[in-house]
Amino acid sequence: xxxxxxxxxxxxxxxxxxxxxxxxxxxxxxxxxxxxxxxxxxxxxxxxxxxxxxxxxxxxxxxxxxxxxxxxxxxxxxxxxxxxxxxxxxxxxxxxxxxxxxxxxxxxxxxxxxxxxxxxxxxxxxxxxxxxxxxxxxxxxxxxxxxxxxxxxxxxxxxxxxxxxxxxxxxxxxxxxxxxxxxxxxxxxxxxxxxxxxxxxxxxxxxxxxxxxxxxxxxxxxxxxxxxxxxxxxxxxxxxxxxxxxxxxxxxxxxxxxxxxxxxxxxxxxxxxxxxxxxxxxxxxxxxxxxxxxxxxxxxxxxxxxxxxxxxxxxxxxxxxxxxxxxxxxxxxxxxxxxxxxxxxxxxxxxxxxxxxxxxxxxxxxxxxxxxxxxxxxx
Numbered sequence: 001x002x003x004x005x006x007x008x009x010x011x012x013x014x015x016x017x018x019x020x021x022x023x024x025x026x027x028x029x030x031x032x033x034x035x036x037x038x039x040x041x042x043x044x045x046x047x048x049x050x051x052x053x054x055x056x057x058x059x060x061x062x063x064x065x066x067x068x069x070x071x072x073x074x075x076x077x078x079x080x081x082x083x084x085x086x087x088x089x090x091x092x093x094x095x096x097x098x099x100x101x102x103x104x105x106x107x108x109x110x111x112x113x114x115x116x117x118x119x120x121x122x123x124x125x126x127x128x129x130x131x132x133x134x135x136x137x138x139x140x141x142x143x144x145x146x147x148x149x150x151x152x153x154x155x156x157x158x159x160x161x162x163x164x165x166x167x168x169x170x171x172x173x174x175x176x177x178x179x180x181x182x183x184x185x186x187x188x189x190x191x192x193x194x195x196x197x198x199x200x201x202x203x204x205x206x207x208x209x210x211x212x213x214x215x216x217x218x219x220x221x222x223x224x225x226x227x228x229x230x231x232x233x234x235x236x237x238x239x240x241x242x243x244x245x246x247x248x249x250x251x252x253x254x255x256x257x258x259x260x261x262x263x264x265x266x267x268x269x270x271x272x273x274x275x276x277x278x279x280x281x282x283x284x285x286x287x288x289x290x291x292x293x294x295x296x297x298x299x300x301x302x303x304x305x306x307x308x309x310x311x312x313x314x315x316x317x318x319x320x321x322x323x324x325x326x327x328x329x330x331x332x333x334x335x336x337x338x339x340x341x342x343x344x345x346x347x348x349x350x351x352x353x354x355x356x357x358x359x360x361x362x363x364x365x366x367x368x369x370x371x372x373x374x375x376x377x378x379x
Contacts, residue, residue: 011358013265015267015355023184024086034056035082037062037066041337042278049086053086057088057270058078069131069136094145126167126174129171133186134186139187143213145164145191146160147160147193150224151224172188177213187215188213189216192204194233198232215246218247219251221233251270252270259364278341284340290318293325300318310338
């Protein structure tokens with residue numbers, strides 16, 4: 001099935017669409033669980049299928065360092081390696097290079113850095129990032145970009161935009177925007193940068209549109225800037241992206257973030273938040289976060305979230321889950337992760353449903369009220 005994307009319904013700016021790849025269809029808006037090292041922490045592939053995950057994300061930086069892209073390709077690519085037969089998106093590794101490696105040097109050629117694992121010296125270039133992702137086997141792969149931190153002065157943000165554009169051109173020249181490898185198609189997305197400067201966001205967007213990609217991501221947000229600024233910039237970019245291409249907001253976020261992003265026309269999201277929080281005993285519910293380790297749940301026979309249809313909520317109490325965390329049992333993070341990922345995927349199902357009914361604005365108001373009010377009352 002060649003890559004395609006179609007918006008089937010809108011409700012204000014919110015979009016419900018269908019993204020097709022050789023490994024299956026993805027109904028959007030969609031949340032992608034993060035499988036950094038070819039595994040979503042505390043979740044089996046079977047769990048992910050039962051939860052309703054449609055597509056997962058894997059991390060190029062980590063997988064190139066260990067076990068290596070050549071090894072993974074020789075073992076059949078990520079789909080075979082991790083026994084996941086649905087679509088996979090691989091990121092380029094640029095963000096991790098900049099955030100995890102203290103010893104790095106950025107030049108026109110690429111980024112030279114030392115591995116956070118053993119100190120080995122590596123060079124990531126826009127060409128190697130695309131080649132490594134092709135070996136890993138992502139259905140959707142990302143251009144190598146320069147993601148700045150926050151705060152970032154104008155000159156550095158402009159340099160990042162210029163490098164991101166040049167690297168995007170070099171990356172797309174390797175195989176083109178769409179190519180076949182090992183029997184199925186891969187597509188390359190561009191990433192809009194520009195830090196918190198609206199004119200640089202426009203510059204980055206215009207340059208990437210001139211190159212031409214099957215899809216576009218908005219990068220470099222939620223890295224420390226004020227929340228209203230995040231959404232002003234995300235909306236600015238989303239409003240100018242082609243209506244017939246998927247729009248991916250990288251690294252976001254809370255349930256409120258997902259709803260806010262959809263309201264601005266975003267189609268794809270990823271974040272470690274539901275899994276990372278769950279492993280530490282905090283889960284997401286329709287009324288906000290709930291901290292399972294709190295003493296108030298010691299003898300609480302209620303499920304995490306009344307009305308939730310996930311395996312955890314149908315079978316286990318808050319008291320039992322608190323006990324698992326107190327006892328250091330691995331089952332605690334596993335069951336908590338199951339619930340939070342189910343909640344995220346179910347939230348996106350609800351959103352697609354209300355967009356189809358052209359009722360997103362009213363639903364969003366009700367959701368925000370329940371979620372924000374309930375968050376103050378959860379134990």
